[in-house]
Amino acid sequence: MVKTARDTGSAVTDPRSFERAKALVHRIVADRHDRPSLVAGIACEVGAEIIEGIRQAGDDLNSVELSRRFATSRTPIREALMLLEKEGLVDVPPRKRPRVAVPDLQDIREIYRARAALFELIAVDVAKGVSEEGLARLRHAFAEMQASYRAGDVSAFVWANVDFYDQNTLLANNRTVKRILDSLLLRTARLRRLSLSQPGRMERSCDDHARLLRAYEDRDATLAAALIRSNHINALAALEAYLTRAA
Amino acid sequence: MVKTARDTGSAVTDPRSFERAKALVHRIVADRHDRPSLVAGIACEVGAEIIEGIRQAGDDLNSVELSRRFATSRTPIREALMLLEKEGLVDVPPRKRPRVAVPDLQDIREIYRARAALFELIAVDVAKGVSEEGLARLRHAFAEMQASYRAGDVSAFVWANVDFYDQNTLLANNRTVKRILDSLLLRTARLRRLSLSQPGRMERSCDDHARLLRAYEDRDATLAAALIRSNHINALAALEAYLTRAA
DNA sequence: TGAGCGCAAAGTGTAGACAGTCCTTATCCA
DNA sequence: TGGATAAGGACTGTCTACACTTTGCGCTCA
Known part of the structure; x- marks a missing residue:
């Protein structure tokens, strides 16, 4: 067509x-x-x-x-x-x-870096002020990610991952940053699937998010920020590897 | 009307x-x-x-x-x-x-914090890779700010300040972040004037930017990031003070 | 007086039409 | 054969029109 x-x-x-x-x-x-x-x-x-x-x-x-x-x-x-x-x-x-729209590699790099910077902001706020109920929600979203990983369902994993980050932005209660992040997410939603279908990526992502969850439990804002940044850097690296191999 | x-x-x-x-x-x-x-x-x-x-x-x-x-x-x-x-x-x-649109105080706070986070990203890139020519442009923009301050022209100062930050985003060569920052700037452009017309704000802003410029000259990314963040925190504080006093 | 109701005016959302621009294809010339 | 070119169709940007919704005002009735 x-x-x-x-x-x-x-x-x-x-x-x-x-x-x-x-x-x-x-x-x-x-x-x-x-x-x-x-x-x-x-x-x-x-x-x-x-x-x-x-x-x-x-x-x-x-x-x-x-x-x-x-x-x-x-x-x-x-x-x-x-x-x-x-x-x-x-x-x-x-x-x-x-x-x-045809996103180019520079766009993608910039988007991931911007997302990382804004999620750091979110992570600091979450780590500082998260309630026990908030933690429970994050754990629930993470459990979904694990379940999708075990089932080998990349599509479900992608959306579970979206849910996890949604919980973060909701807990940080920051509409402006949420809007920007949602917009950036939209642009890369298509590509996330590619990144996560790389062998070992889902497992690695699960590990990263488990550590992030622990940092939240410990109310360790500095660590949480560093982890969420490295999550994004890892995801971008996997995506770049895929795209350069595909080209 | x-x-x-x-x-x-x-x-x-x-x-x-x-x-x-x-x-x-x-x-x-x-x-x-x-x-x-x-x-x-x-x-x-x-x-x-x-x-x-x-x-x-x-x-x-x-x-x-x-x-x-x-x-x-x-x-x-x-x-x-x-x-x-x-x-x-x-x-x-x-x-x-x-x-x-009627911006509320929470919006304004969120915008300033998001701007701070993204400008940190920019500042790190600028500090790491700025050329002598880039520094010259930043100095020029800063000189305009100082001139406007000495002339007591708040409006000119606001736009000189915009130019200064524009130079930053241009030097960092990051279209995505530039777009987001421009958009956030638009929303607060009206309010910046109010913040900067507070007594002592222009002088303080000049001092802050002079220090930022020195950090760039020393290629000190960490300091530059910290300074640009504190610039934004100071500007927000001045604005909040004005708005709560006005209300 | 004041709250509730209904009507008229104003304004929005969508449809359909038209002029101008872009793209495709077929033709012409080298 | 290959490249330029012109005609035709396709598509966009804008305009006008119209149906439906909202708003503001005056009127009624307590």
């Missing part, structure tokens, strides 16, 4: 994963305006298709075709694509056809 | 400052698509009016009225307002009139 400019792994067809992707786009795009909106619905659907690899980097996003598919006029389609452009999922050049 | 929900200081009428504000909005909103665009033009104009305080927090942004003023239809107006909403300058509730 659409031609591929740069293949970044095969499409995910698991409907549960697709729903998770849609929800992820939704909470960024719809933000606090939680009323159902035509534009937000379109953005979530198309955004999830990009994240799940159904639409590959470089694919055309023809507004006429999309308006037919969603049985609306082009106005809401254009607005939805603008939302996705702001999140870095879509590229809308003036007077030209919108396309699925 | 428009009624004020919450006054956050008087409007700036200096046309040079207004042009700077417009340019600031432009580089975020138009990003790399540098072709002149109707939507971007409207967004810059309205955005600058918000930053400069010509439109106060809570003011209505009626799309019909704006379309009359810019002699266009409502479609590009709506798109421009959506862009500004993504940057946190405007609030567009569904089915209700768009308004100039």
Whole structure:
């Protein structure tokens, strides 16, 4: 149907994963305006298709075709694509056809480093002020990650990992940083799966997160910050290894 | 013309400052698509009016009225307002009139902390790799700050300060972090003036930046990171003091 | 007087149309 | 054969129109 400019792994067809992707786009795009909106619905659907690899980097996003598919006029389609452009999922050049954004290696490096810096901020706050209930939630999310790892389910692991970090940002109670991190997550969501499907990556990630959890239990903010940073550096290294090998 | 929900200081009428504000909005909103665009033009104009305080927090942004003023239809107006909403300058509730966003104290705190975390990242990179030419540019920007301080021109100082930090992000060569920082800057641009007009703030800021510059000259990344963090903490403290006194 | 109700005006969200730009393809010339 | 070019179709940016929602105001009734 659409031609591929740069293949970044095969499409995910698991409907549960697709729903998770849609929800992820939704909470960024719809933000606090939680009323159902035509534009937000379109953005979530198309955004999830990009994240799940159904639409590959470089694919055309023809507004006429999309308006037919969603049985609306082009106005809401254009607005939805603008939302996705702001999140870095879509590229809308003036007077030209919108396309699925093609992230380059520098972008990816920058995103991981920015994420690391902001998560350090989060980790310090969590370590300093986490309640027993908060710890329980983190443990629960971590248990999901372990279960997915044992089941060898990369897709489930990715989303469990998202949940784990979500718990962090929620506990730190910082909307601004949460928004930025969510936005950065969106851009790399597609790639995380690739990074984590590297042999040994899930196991290593589990170890790292176990240590982070212990640092939280000990209320050791400095260690937690260092660990969360190294988590990100490791993830980036695995991803870079994959991408350079693929190229 | 428009009624004020919450006054956050008087409007700036200096046309040079207004042009700077417009340019600031432009580089975020138009990003790399540098072709002149109707939507971007409207967004810059309205955005600058918000930053400069010509439109106060809570003011209505009626799309019909704006379309009359810019002699266009409502479609590009709506798109421009959506862009500004993504940057946190405007609030567009569904089915209700768009308004100039009203930042609350928690938002402001979060923004300053996020900025501090990301600027640390930038400072480390700059300190590690800055060339003699880069240092010269930083010194030049700093000299502008000092000149504005001596002239007692808060508005000029604010923009000189923006230039100084711009040099930092440019030298670190990190587009992603630059984009995020620009966006965060936009949200607080209006408030920075208030913070810096506090007695002694400009002088203190000059001292802080002089020390930062020395850290760069010594290629001391750790010190530079610490200094840039403390700059932000100081600025936030001054702003909080002003806002609580005003309330 | 004051709270509740209903109506008119104002404003938003979407549709559909049109002009201008871009892209593709077929044709021409070297 | 290969590269330039022009015509046609495809697509975008913007405009106008319209249905539906919200808002503000005046009226009723206690």
